[in-house]
Amino acid sequence: MFQVRPKKARPQSVALFGGTFDPIHLGHTRPLSELADQFGWSHVHLQPCFAPPHRPAPAVSDTHRMRMVELACEDDPRLVADDFELRQQQPTRTVHTLAHLQRQHPQASLCFIMGMDSFINFTQWLNWQGILELAHVIVLPRPGYQLEQVPEELQQRLTQQGAPNLAQFSHGSGLIHLADTQHQAISATQLRQQLAARNIDTPCPELLAPKVYTYIQRHGLYQAKV
Template identity: 40%
Template sequence: MTNNQQGLQALFGGTFDPIHYGHLRPVEALAKQVNLQKVILLPNHVPPHRPQPEASPIQRLEMVRLAIQGNPLFTIDTRELEKNSPSYTLETLIAFRQELGPRQPLAFIIGQDSLLSIHTWYGWDKLLDNCHLLVCSRPGYATHFSDPIMQNWLQQHKTENPDQLRHTPHGYIFLADTPLVNISATEIRQNLSAGLNSEKSCNELIPEAVMNYIKQQHLYQK
């Protein structure tokens, strides 16, 4: 590894409304599989494909900070949170690539559901010019495209060798064998709104520090 390379880094974006173990545990397992040196969490400000978050940008950032405190794998980048326009993944990846240079290995983490709809993303066909895609398993989603053109695209870029991710800057898709954690932020918000927030159930879904902050801020309550 050259002096200007820092091992394989990966970006992981989301609204994190709230951040929960369904975000964290698969990524931690993925990091062990492919030897990620760092995972950079990217809270979105205005997600282009999803409803707007209920918690404010400041609240969501604080929940992410609380969720990862003491875990050296994770760090936070706030550039998307500071934008008032939609956050397009390609634009963020191009900015990181310009900062890191052409040789630094860089990956972007998505779920299987996002892979299957990736052809709807802005500039999707240029993503692999800037990064690798690391795909976490998701309960209930297919492992292949029904469209033969997209399936061919996947087969052309797929690798099962983590060394290729670490020794090339971009261009591969890695389908990770991560735990199937069936937790959704929508379900958490609905449970909290309905008062279904027993300590036991919430501590299995959300880090305790995040749960305490949600209560303190009276988040997700009607």
């Protein structure tokens, strides 16, 4: 008599992506859903960042930014709106955020998602080696930024550890992968300018989720100052 063996549970993998999200748009969410398909992520945490005093403040409040992220996440159940940094009321170092996420998902492998525009300066981040001890790094393409701009130290690590076998990213940490996603060149500044020039009959911009645009309209966000 044959004994039915239970299937092994697929290792859980969780990703983190932070940003100002002012507002969140499809240039954020579409690549994340695409990557979740590729890597089999169970959760992708979208975390609005806290605006420090020495940087320009976001155009809308933390409450509005968070609510727009929540609405954008409704279109993909794997996307999770995460207010961890906003609740700290101060900028939070990525290594500390990842440690917090690891405590939330102790059995999961972590992936940290960043744009190539940030990756070229990654070795200047506080305890960047600690980030790689906690998570794999997934790098999104950005217009105008090339691999040649990445410091040699990171290029060597990418050559040695970056692997096309995506199953390797379901455990451990420290791998670096250049994502091959459909990139949409979206400028948040231009999008805000477009929203400021709208009127009551302006259709939803194609770069915004309809739910997010409805929220913007309802609350009069990004209106031109008179």
